[in-house]
Amino acid sequence: MHSKLLSVILMATMVAGESIYDFKVNDIKGNPVHLNDYKGKALLILNTASQCGHTDAHLKALKRLHEILSYENRFEILAFPCNDFGEQEPWEATEIEEFVKSHHKCEFPLMEKVKITGENANPLWKYIIKTTQVSPTWNFQKYLFDSNGKFVKSWDANTSIESIFDDIKAVVDRVPVKETASDSEEANKIEL
Numbered sequence: 001m002h003s004k005l006l007s008v009i010l011m012a013t014m015v016a017g018e019s020i021y022d023f024k025v026n027d028i029k030g031n032p033v034h035l036n037d038y039k040g041k042a043l044l045i046l047n048t049a050s051q052c053g054h055t056d057a058h059l060k061a062l063k064r065l066h067e068i069l070s071y072e073n074r075f076e077i078l079a080f081p082c083n084d085f086g087e088q089e090p091w092e093a094t095e096i097e098e099f100v101k102s103h104h105k106c107e108f109p110l111m112e113k114v115k116i117t118g119e120n121a122n123p124l125w126k127y128i129i130k131t132t133q134v135s136p137t138w139n140f141q142k143y144l145f146d147s148n149g150k151f152v153k154s155w156d157a158n159t160s161i162e163s164i165f166d167d168i169k170a171v172v173d174r175v176p177v178k179e180t181a182s183d184s185e186e187a188n189k190i191e192l
């Protein structure tokens with residue numbers, strides 16, 4: 001009886017298919033990153049470019065957004081440099097990293113430069129575009145996922161981070177707070 005129930009559940013899970021947590025990408029240094037590591041956090045996934053009219057405003061606001069919402073480990077931003085739109089990300093990894101991390105001082109994870117359109121698009125991006133049915137038309141297409149990996153909403157480059165702050169915060173506020181090992185270590189240190 002139990003094993004029958006279990007196999008029904010397993011089959012339902014398999015039919016439900018993939019989620020964003022099934023994908024692996026590389027970070028800007030080429031180290032593998034498993035999306036599964038972000039399970040339990042609200043995620044803002046976007047394509048970035050260093051030489052777009054929207055670059056400065058977006059990177060400044062994303063930096064602030066990350067500072068405000070990521071402190072309880074309930075939110076993360078995954079930024080994917082991409083040259084698909086207007087060839088506005090022509091740089092190599094080291095230059096992109098220098099620009100985003102050192103110049104703009106963004107602390108959210110910066111991924112490897114990817115293609116997000118066409119046949120050779122990164123598999124995670126293919127999956128996101130297929131399942132959300134929102135195709136990016138330019139740089140800085142933002143996709144918000146809740147802490148179960150469920151797609152919430154997407155906004156294009158013309159939508160500022162400031163104007164979607166409340167939508168993002170509402171999703172982050174619903175993520176249960178969980179104490180991590182490093183948090184309790186921090187707390188112990190502070191107490192001592």
Ligand SMILES: *[C@@H]1O[C@H](CO)[C@@H](O)[C@H](O)[C@H]1NC(C)=O
Pocket residue numbers: 137138156157158
């Ligand atoms: C942003 O707005 C401009 C001006 O209205 C428009 O030409 C452009 O296509 C829009 N960008 C996106 C990504 O929709």
